[in-house]
Amino acid sequence: MITDFLSRLGEAATSTIALAAYVVVVLAWSFRVWLRHRLQVKIERILEPFGSDAARNEALGKLLGSSPPLGLPKKDLMQWVTLQARLRSQVLATVAYLSTLTAAIVIIGMALFQPVAHEVHKPPVLIDSKVNR
Numbered sequence: 001m002i003t004d005f006l007s008r009l010g011e012a013a014t015s016t017i018a019l020a021a022y023v024v025v026v027l028a029w030s031f032r033v034w035l036r037h038r039l040q041v042k043i044e045r046i047l048e049p050f051g052s053d054a055a056r057n058e059a060l061g062k063l064l065g066s067s068p069p070l071g072l073p074k075k076d077l078m079q080w081v082t083l084q085a086r087l088r089s090q091v092l093a094t095v096a097y098l099s100t101l102t103a104a105i106v107i108i109g110m111a112l113f114q115p116v117a118h119e120v121h122k123p124p125v126l127i128d129s130k131v132n133r
Helices: 004-012 014-046 053-066 074-113
Strands: none
Touching: 004 074, 014 053, 014 074, 053 074
16 A cells, blocks of 8 residues: 555656646745845835835835834834734744645655556456456
8 A cells, every 4th residue: 555655656747747846846946035135125115215204114015015103213123024024924934834745645646546557457247247257
């Protein structure tokens, strides 16, 4: 039972569907890392040049989807921005994790339900029929 599963798992892991699942997983994790890095770079660029709080808050609101509270000191503003970026990153990490889990389920499912290559399929013998030997 276990040896059959392991042999089928090897076949399933090298199939075309498994390759597509691997590509989706790599793309999901790469997209998460790229978006997180891009977000951090944009936030740093926004925080530096703006002199007025209103213009800076408006730019951060457009980038993050919610504006920071008015009158927030720069140190606290950095913490607020980090928290907002972390929330967005957690959503992306959840999507990447779910794609990894789905790929694993697909590959294991293929291994469990794929017939063994050397197995011979014979038609079933009915109860009321005669068997020719």
